[in-house]
Amino acid sequence: MAIRSIKNLKEFSTANERFEGAHLLCPGCAHSMIVRELMNATDDNLVISSATGCLEVCTAVYPYTSWDTSWIHIGFENSATAVAGAEAMYKARKRKGTLKDPDAPVKFVAFGGDGATYDIGFQWLSGAVERGHDFTYICLDNENYANTGGQRSSATPIGAHTSTAQAGRVSYGKKQKKKDMVAIMAAHGAPYVAQLAPNKWKIMAKGFQKALETEGPCFINTVSACTTEWKFDPKDTIHITDLATDTLMFPIYEIIDGHKLNILYRPKTVIPVEEYLAAQGRYKHLFKPENKHVIERIQKEINEKWEYLQRREEAGV
Amino acid sequence: MAEKMELQEVEVWDGNYAAAQALRQAQVDVVAAYPITPSTPIVETYGAFVANGYIDGEYVMVESEHAAMSGCVGAAAAGGRVATATSSQGFALMVEVLYQASGMRLPIVLTVVNRALASPLNVRGDHGDMYLGRDSGWIQLDAFNAQEAYDLTLMAFKIGEDINVRLPVMVHQDGFVTSHTAQNIHPLSDDEAYAFIGDYKPVEEMLDFSKPVTYGAQTEEDWHYEHKAKQHRALMDSTVVIDRVFEAFEKKTGRRYNRLETYMMEDAEVAVLALGSTVETSIVAAKQLREEEGLKVGVIAPRCFRPFPFEELREVLAGVKCVAALDRSCPMGAMGTLYNETCGALATIPAEQRPLVTNFIYGLGGRDFSVEEAKRIMREQKGHADVGHITTHIQQFSGLRGPKLGFFESKRS
Numbered sequence: 001m002a003i004r005s006i007k008n009l010k011e012f013s014t015a016n017e018r019f020e021g022a023h024l025l026c027p028g029c030a031h032s033m034i035v036r037e038l039m040n041a042t043d044d045n046l047v048i049s050s051a052t053g054c055l056e057v058c059t060a061v062y063p064y065t066s067w068d069t070s071w072i073h074i075g076f077e078n079s080a081t082a083v084a085g086a087e088a089m090y091k092a093r094k095r096k097g098t099l100k101d102p103d104a105p106v107k108f109v110a111f112g113g114d115g116a117t118y119d120i121g122f123q124w125l126s127g128a129v130e131r132g133h134d135f136t137y138i139c140l141d142n143e144n145y146a147n148t149g150g151q152r153s154s155a156t157p158i159g160a161h162t163s164t165a166q167a168g169r170v171s172y173g174k175k176q177k178k179k180d181m182v183a184i185m186a187a188h189g190a191p192y193v194a195q196l197a198p199n200k201w202k203i204m205a206k207g208f209q210k211a212l213e214t215e216g217p218c219f220i221n222t223v224s225a226c227t228t229e230w231k232f233d234p235k236d237t238i239h240i241t242d243l244a245t246d247t248l249m250f251p252i253y254e255i256i257d258g259h260k261l262n263i264l265y266r267p268k269t270v271i272p273v274e275e276y277l278a279a280q281g282r283y284k285h286l287f288k289p290e291n292k293h294v295i296e297r298i299q300k301e302i303n304e305k306w307e308y309l310q311r312r313e314e315a316g317v
Numbered sequence: 318m319a320e321k322m323e324l325q326e327v328e329v330w331d332g333n334y335a336a337a338q339a340l341r342q343a344q345v346d347v348v349a350a351y352p353i354t355p356s357t358p359i360v361e362t363y364g365a366f367v368a369n370g371y372i373d374g375e376y377v378m379v380e381s382e383h384a385a386m387s388g389c390v391g392a393a394a395a396g397g398r399v400a401t402a403t404s405s406q407g408f409a410l411m412v413e414v415l416y417q418a419s420g421m422r423l424p425i426v427l428t429v430v431n432r433a434l435a436s437p438l439n440v441r442g443d444h445g446d447m448y449l450g451r452d453s454g455w456i457q458l459d460a461f462n463a464q465e466a467y468d469l470t471l472m473a474f475k476i477g478e479d480i481n482v483r484l485p486v487m488v489h490q491d492g493f494v495t496s497h498t499a500q501n502i503h504p505l506s507d508d509e510a511y512a513f514i515g516d517y518k519p520v521e522e523m524l525d526f527s528k529p530v531t532y533g534a535q536t537e538e539d540w541h542y543e544h545k546a547k548q549h550r551a552l553m554d555s556t557v558v559i560d561r562v563f564e565a566f567e568k569k570t571g572r573r574y575n576r577l578e579t580y581m582m583e584d585a586e587v588a589v590l591a592l593g594s595t596v597e598t599s600i601v602a603a604k605q606l607r608e609e610e611g612l613k614v615g616v617i618a619p620r621c622f623r624p625f626p627f628e629e630l631r632e633v634l635a636g637v638k639c640v641a642a643l644d645r646s647c648p649m650g651a652m653g654t655l656y657n658e659t660c661g662a663l664a665t666i667p668a669e670q671r672p673l674v675t676n677f678i679y680g681l682g683g684r685d686f687s688v689e690e691a692k693r694i695m696r697e698q699k700g701h702a703d704v705g706h707i708t709t710h711i712q713q714f715s716g717l718r719g720p721k722l723g724f725f726e727s728k729r730s
Contacts, residue, residue: 045526049391062540065531070523072394073533074417078387081379085349085391086523088375092346093397093524096373100525124387127380
């Protein structure tokens with residue numbers, strides 16, 4: 001398949017305009033960076049589905065569309081199944097010879113936020129991956145239901161304030177840990193699973209290309225910093241994402257064939273998690289003396305996870 | 318290339334097998350499905366066709382009915398022929414996506430084997446699921462027996478895929494009574510059936526990369542209303558194509574279908590209005606009453622439940638003295654749907670031509686509806702007709718054990 005060469009960010013960012021700049025996403029939203037990078041990672045035709053959510057409501061408001069490619073949105077939970085249906089139709093029509101351009105290379109991609117992926121669409125994604133459709137699912141993980149004003153999801157980390165898991169006089173925010181979606185998708189035996197971040201754009205582009213090249217269902221969890229609900233200045237999206245990857249709050253790694261784990265980015269200096277938390281309004285209550293234990297817990301769990309990932313990588317199994 | 322199947326002039330098929338054969342003959346590109354009683358044999362039979370080389374298309378066994386319809390929508394938007402099957406709870410789980418399929422104007426065919434809705438859980442036939450779909454924007458065709466399930470499934474593709482329609486179509490049959498009862502079926506040959514339906518003609522397809530399309534856009538108060546109104550209009554206007562396809566099918570097979578079926582209505586004084594296998598039971602009852610008791614009874618049955626044949630219904634009912642609308646679904650706080658549609662149709666004709674209208678709830682959860690019960694209802698309508706007003710409750714529960722249950726009485730002054 002045709003893959004774009006990646007030389008420099010300028011060339012890469014201006015090369016392809018299948019995702020138009022005219023959309024309604026918040027200034028500073030990482031969603032559009034991730035989507036554009038995916039679409040720039042290949043010259044192949046794309047059939048894209050999007051779950052109901054920020055990306056969908058901001059890019060296809062009739063009579064406009066930001067998508068200069070085939071695009072479908074059905075509902076909140078079924079983005080994976082929408083593209084799986086299209087992929088099945090592609091196979092059937094290719095076999096029967098009813099495609100207009102049977103030789104045109106095509107890739108099938110589904111987008112969903114963490115609500116659509118971790119929560120309401122979990123079953124649909126699991127089913128589509130189990131059936132082995134040839135598609136790539138990209139979760140735009142901003143750790144909350146941002147489209148409806150910032151409610152908790154099972155991707156919301158412990159200690160974060162959301163409108164349905166609030167910090168208050170007797171509460172430090174969300175009480176539960178974030179669901180490990182990457183491990184769950186790897187456990188499906190998907191041939192390529194990764195967690196990537198848009199600040200590490202070269203790694204992300206390579207990961208996307210790997211997923212698109214790989215036959216079968218691939219899953220990528222992308223960190224999508226949410227200026228509105230994480231509460232930081234829109235100009236700081238990449239800075240916040242740098243803190244996310246360099247505190248190892250979001251380790252960048254891939255898992256091949258369900259078991260072979262490779263760490264794709266190692267921070268030169270690992271930053272204490274306080275710095276990441278302090279940069280966002282959603283964590284500000286954690287700096288009260290009575291909530292200090294939550295920060296300690298977050299740091300401890302980050303350390304344990306990093307240790308675990310390194311051991312997995314070393315073991316090569 | 319899929320193997321063709323040699324069929325006898327007369328085959329012995331039940332409703333499920335008949336529907337599965339129609340799907341095979343239509344050479345569906347994608348079937349995305351999830352099994353549920355009593356429609357399970359449709360997807361099992363189709364699976365056997367796949368395993369034995371009779372199907373060229375994709376057969377995607379998904380993890381739920383919601384996913385089945387979601388997969389159908391994705392597949393249909395990619396420009397090919399799509400079908401699935403379901404019943405009851407599966408139908409209920411699909412409802413969200415039924416609206417999305419019709420809103421995107423995707424001509425998917427759904428064979429619905431009617432079954433009651435829980436709770437209490439029940440696998441037998443009633444029309445609760447069929448009624449649940451009535452506002453979903455689908456054309457709903459109703460088969461009263463296995464032959465009709467076969468015929469209507471073939472016709473559903475031709476109707477829904479017509480460029481002037483482009484709407485999804487349900488073909489209903491009664492759970493067990495139709496789906497699991499074998500009868501003599503006169504099928505078309507594979508070639509004849511496919512030629513009748515014709516090739517699928519892609520419209521705004523996602524796999525034509527020269528012309529990117531956006532499916533499932535957002536509209537708020539500025540456009541949503543216009544879109545839904547247009548969709549309703551498309552559904553109302555589909556009657557032209559439905560009639561044309563029914564005519565073409567009659568030419569091909571000699572089997573005549575009408576959006577509103579009428580039996581013995583030429584001189585009928587009283588009538589019943591029903592759906593599904595009850596129609597045939599009612600015809601038997603009406604014939605017996607005509608022969609045995611000289612009662613002029615007729616039977617009316619909407620073949621096309623949506624779009625509802627209002628004009629045809631008021632035409633046939635004008636001058637009839639009393640009609641009973643039989644609803645096989647619990648109305649839950651209202652009159653039955655067929656009763657309401659009938660009264661809606663009749664409100665537009667002069668009062669002196671309007672029959673009395675009663676409503677019977679019957680057969681819920683597969684409770685048998687016998688010829689005797691149909692005759693009792695018909696005789697009762699004759700009684701109302703003779704005295705010129707309804708002497709019972711307007712809505713009655715027929716065939717219910719325990720004390721009689723009825724609601725509303727006529728207001729006569």
